[in-house]
Amino acid sequence: MxxxxxxxxxxxxxxxxxxxxxxxxxxxxxxxxxxxxxxxxxxxxxxxxxQPPPTSLRLNQLPKLPKNLRTMKGVRFADCIYQCFWEDLEKVPRVKGSKSVSNAQSECMKAFGIAKQYISKDEMPRPYASMRNEDEQLAWSTHVRALAESVEARVIKDLTGGADRPKKRKRTAFVSATICEHYKQSKARKAKNTVN
Structure with a gap:
């Protein structure tokens, strides 16, 4: 005008x-x-x-699969779960092109699915993006790290049948091995239940 x-x-x-x-x-x-x-x-x-448009009109970028999860070799189960919560990896679009990255993403989501079976609705953390200041972010990070460690311990305990391992060598729970063992045992349980 x-x-x-x-x-x-x-x-x-x-x-x-x-x-x-x-x-x-x-x-x-x-x-x-x-x-x-x-x-x-x-x-x-x-x-x-x-000036950028108001935040309500700005499109949020989808999270990307982090570099440290593009191969599951040597990644601990708890680290994978923590990363999934931190970067909201459920919203990551399917990676195309690289078969190894696609497989890593698939394993990451399988691990997250297994972990969610062990987390109650009360324990489920709020999204990291909703944290307003550094104190809340630090508290969130500490809480989710402890949650991921406890979930890893519960998953390993269930997979080993509660048997205590000798303390000589502490076993590290890697993502790929944990997923493989989880699906192998769940398949065996289903087969046993169908026979009975």
Missing amino acids: LVGHVLDLTTEIRALKAQNGHLTTTIEALQQPLARFHRTLGVARADEQQ
């Missing part, structure tokens, strides 16, 4: 200039404030263009 008025004024000034050649000095004196107004309007427009 304001731009339209400015354009109308500019056209009127040009028409007056064409009709009255002797009044050009007066018109030029009037054009100087108008030129300043145009410059400030241009600055205001540039500011409007540089």
Whole structure:
């Protein structure tokens, strides 16, 4: 609306200039404030263009599969669960192209599915993105790390049948081995239940 008025004024000034050649000095004196107004309007427009839209209108980017989970070799079960909660990896679109990355993503989601069986609704953490300040983020991180460790311990205890391992060597629960053992035992349980 304001731009339209400015354009109308500019056209009127040009028409007056064409009709009255002797009044050009007066018109030029009037054009100087108008030129300043145009410059400030241009600055205001540039500011409007540089400002990002309100957060409600901004599209949230989907999370990506982190580099440390693009191969499951040597990744602990608890680390995978923590990363899934932290980066909201359930919303990551299916990775295409690289078979190894696609398999790693599939294993990551399987591990997260197994872990969710051991987490009650009360224990389920809020999304990391909803944390407002550093204190909340630190508390969230500590809570989720402890939750992932306890879930890993419960899964391993169920998979080993509660048998205590000798303390000589502490076994590390890697994602791939844990998933493989979980599905092998659940398949054996289903087969046993169908026979009975």
